[in-house]
Amino acid sequence: MKPIVLCGPTASGKTELALELACQSNGIILSADSRQVYKCLTIGTAKPQGSYQNGTYTVDGIPYYLVDFLDVTATCNAGTFVKQARQIAAENPGRPLIFAGGTGMWLHSYFVGMDDLPASTxxxxxxxxxxxxxxxxxxxxxxxxxxxxxxxxxxxxxxxxxxxxxxxxxxxxxxxxxxxxSGNFFKLPSPQDSAWVYLAWDKESLNARISARTEQIFDGMVCETKTLLSRGYTPDTPALKSLGYPQAVAFLQGKLSRAQAVEQVATLTRQYAKRQRTWFNRYTNALRLELATKQDFCPQTLAAQILHFANQTALPPNMVK
Missing domain, CATH: 1.10.20.140 (Histone, subunit A)
Structure with a gap:
């Protein structure tokens, strides 16, 4: 089976759906999330709760790669992601690969390629x-x-x-x-090499999900931030620059009330989701899952549809509700 790529904005349910896909296909998951890579940041990054088994991060018995491996002082880029993802794929021949995440440039770099340009100085x-x-x-x-x-x-x-x-x-x-x-930035991934699935939530519904999740995770984000600061890390530590954590720092410093911090995080997350929607809308040959309500998001049903889609040789534009 060709690799499946679950993409979409933050809070769209990619992790839950990826786990169901892996369960139904006996596959493994490769995360494409630039913030879930960090150790010590779990609640605030919505990292799936798991544990290491024989050196592999595992969630409900499913290998879940490229999360929880990077020190909070380090950084990770598309080149690092591509190198590690290729190694994981090579080490798991025959296992269905399920990529899930919202860091679009990483996914594009792996499946299409990006120009190797020098970094800023x-x-x-x-x-x-x-x-x-x-x-x-x-x-x-x-x-x-x-x-x-x-x-x-x-x-x-x-x-x-x-x-x-x-x-x-x-x-x-x-x-x-x-x-x-090279022009790779504008190319689409080959439908013969990968099956892309876009979780296209209704905007208002997604914003509501973002607000609810922000309220749910903020206190845990504050605890994670407090722990890192108590260990001597500073607010400009790369991991603590992740979305929402600067507001947790400001809350701990008394610069923001909890309500102000939560609202700021929700606003920034909605803005980030808008940029993600803009990025992923380019993939016109992806399977779009149009979602508006909780009833629309049934991982078991959607996973079965996605697996059928991934096993097709032709890949016409499709709409599923």
Missing amino acids: PQTREKLSALLAKSGKEGLHQALMELDPLSAQNIPAGNVQRTMRALELCWLTGKPASALK
Whole structure:
């Protein structure tokens, strides 16, 4: 069976559905969540509760890879994810692979590929910030026009972040940023190699789920934050920059009330979900599961439909309700 990719915004039920899929198919799960990788962050990242068995994180008897393995001071990127995911796949020949997560760039990098571009440096970021402060976004765009007219034509002058990144690539590589791009960013994954499933919740329903989950997990997030701070970690520790944890820090410092912190976390999570929806909507050959109510989300039924879908050779656009 081709790998199944469960994608969608935060709080859409990917973990629960992945576990049911693994149960029905005797598969293994590979998490594509950039925050569940951290040790010590469980409740606040909605990491599935599990334990290590023979060196493998296991949830209800199901191997659940790429969670709970990274120190809170470390960082993880798409390249690391792809390397480790390929190794896990190679070590489990014959086992159905179920990828589940909302970090879209990691999934895209694994199944489609991304351009291997140099990372930002403090020096270039400082230089870009100084140029922006001095010349504004128009001056920034003009500098890009001089080095890379093609990128400048394709990037609106008002899109400061994209302009800065393109200009930064020109400086770092000595080549036009447009010459470094393969086009993989815009490609769709091959339906012969993987079956993508998008959990397309109604916006209002998803926002309600986000609000309910934020209220449910916030106190646990505060406990996790308090524990890390008591061990000497600082608020700028990479793990504590994860969504919601800065608000937990502010609450512990008395800068926010609990109600204010919860509302801020819910708002930021809704904004993150919007960006995820924008990213995953690109996958027009994915199976869209249109969901609006609790009754729509029946993992047993949906898993059976997904497995049937994954075993098909043709992959027409589909709608399931």
